[in-house]
Amino acid sequence: MTDIKIPNVGESVSEVTIAQWFKQPGDAVKKDEALVELETDKAAQELVSPEDGVLEEILVAEGDNATIGTVIAKLGKGNAAAASSKTEAPAEKAVAAETAAQTSGGSAMNIDVPNVGESVSEVTVASWMKKPGDAVKKDEAIVELETDKAAQELVAPETGVMGDILVAEGEVAAVGQTICTLLAGASGGAIAPSTGSAGDEGGGVGVVASVNEPTAIASKDPMPSASRIIKENNLDARSIAGTGKDGRITKGDALSAKANPAPAAKAPTAPSAPRELGPREERVRMSRLRQTIARRLKEAQNTAAMLTTYNEVDMTNIMDMRSQYKELFIKKHGVKLGFMSFFVKACVQALKDVPAVNAEIDGTDIIYKNYYDISIAVGTPKGLVVPVLRDCDERSLGGIEKGISELGAKARDGQLSMDDMMGGTFTISNGGVYGSLMSSPILNPPQVGILGMHKIEKRAVVIDDQIVIRPMMYLALSYDHRIVDGKEAVTFLVRVKECLEDPERLLLDL
Known part of the structure; x- marks a missing residue:
């Protein structure tokens, strides 16, 4: 037993x-x-x-x-x-068994969804790079898998021929689920989709290279625990977006709806059908990553008491320092000296002085974090990702620049892992690279603070009663007013400004 x-x-x-x-x-x-x-x-x-x-x-x-x-x-x-x-047996295993029984010239093996990160139980099959019958080399990418936070490629464990695809593009698969088969050791062309049964004229026994058709959209029936929450709190199940398998409403969906109840409908209405497209329009399904970005940003607005405070910083001294030492910095560290390392160092100093901005809310408790893992917002063709640079208080400017360069390269190549994305304590977002002059960044839950950088623009400012032209940048700090007071937010931003305008403070830890 x-x-x-x-x-x-x-x-x-x-x-x-x-x-x-x-x-x-x-x-x-x-x-x-x-x-x-x-x-x-x-x-x-x-x-x-x-x-x-x-x-x-x-x-x-x-x-x-x-x-x-x-x-x-x-x-x-x-x-x-x-x-x-x-x-x-499950359909996947049955098809795999049929493949193994009917195929010669290679041994069939199942390709399963690997463990892609802690707390991640399912992935979306984003795109297949191989089709049934294609030759595949060992370590060659065969499929791109997508989670809520990142996308990554799954490679072939052996050289062979692609067998059956069991999960179509856009469908969800659980960790450990078989999504395709591989005929290890077989040569290209050994498999072809079957065009008939063994008794058909001219149609020998072949491997059925099929792709499962997408299942019909299931009803949004709540799971048992979700049903109980919906009933106890008189929630409208029709207004709750289900994130479970086949669109079912999960316990988490119900708890979220309980915390942020939707306004009661005046009268029952049938679900609206997708609107008809015009001749110059096209409909594209949102990626899993884009859906998650949208959901998390909206949750941040609905949950946090979000407020933004602004200041401006004179970038003269940092720009002069970069010009003076840029060649020596590259020779020693192998990377360029950018602005971001100064901002990371300045934020770490400010977080030490105002620890509430480096905390998070857990129920009725506040968790203060005595480490400084800074999330760096990076725009990619697939959407915004926020990889984390660890232990920034222990890194030099060179170490920070190297770390940011490595994370940026991984983001562009789609190689960020779940570990790269988890555990940040504070976020920095640089909209200035796109030309933004001023914006109010949205929090990255469960963090309670995010700094928005903007473009550097020469402006007339008054210094010592003289009007001078200086390279100025607007800064924006969005924060959760539930645990960060206005005085603390302003103090934080002033400390960042002081460190950037007088970089010697960073070297002297002042």
Whole structure:
């Protein structure tokens, strides 16, 4: 008898909700077949069987909660194959088995979605770079996978021929799910889509190189835990956007709707159909990354008491320093001396002086962070990403410039990992590179502060009662007024201004 336990599903997650059992006691189960769908506040994921057998007993019912490590079912020894008429293998495994049985010239292997980061349970298949029958070399990219925060390529583990594609572009796949097959060792052209059955004239046995058709849009039925929250709080399920599998409303969706209830509809209305396009219009589906950017930015506006304060900084001294030492800096550090390193150093100094801007809200508590991991907003063709530069208080200007250069290159090449994107304590966004003169940046939750940089423009200013021309930049600090007071926000921005206008302060830690 094998115990089926709740696995560790992510940092800070102590319990899950049993959303749906896919098997019932007495059902035969194959190894890696989905047994149950688990749900947390943030995501839903499937728990698969560790071995072949028969489901003997279910100990936690749908809709109930279970803590990490709890035994939720018992799996007994049994001949799953003998009961296959009662329980079929998942479609992915069936197609893979058919591929292996019908193919010669190579051994079939499944390509599964890897673990792409802590707390990430599913990915979206962004684009297939190979099609069935294509020759594939070892370490050659075959598919691009996309999560809420980054996109990355999945490479072939062996040289061979692309087999079946089991998850179409735009569809979601769970971590560990088989998304295609690879015929390791086979040569190109060994596979072709089947045009008929074995009995058809001229049609020998071939491999069916199929792509699963996108499933029809499912109803937005809430998961059990979500249903309970919706009922207890009299929420309108029709107004809640489901982020679970097939668009189902998760516990996290319901909690978000509870915290930010939508205005009650005056009368029930049918879902509006997509509007008809004109002859000079086209419809393009938003990427998973773009959907997440939109959702997170809107959540920041709805959740935080966001306020913005402004100041301006005279960039004369920093520009003179860059001109004086740019050649020596490149020779020593191998990178150019940019403005961003000065801003990172100035922000770290200001964060030390005003720790509330380096904190976050956790329920009714404030978590103060005694480290300085600065998120740097980077624009890419696929949208805004915010990789994190770690331990900026311990880095020199050269170390900061090198780190920013490396993160920028990874962002442009689509090579950012989940670890590169997580854990920042404060964000800097430079709209000036696009020509922005003034803007109000939006917070990057759960952070409570973000600094907006802007273009440097020569303006007339008064210094010592004299009108002079100086290179000036507007600065904007958006902050969460729930824990950052106006005095603290202004103090923070003044400290940044002082450090930039008098760079010696950074060297002397003043």
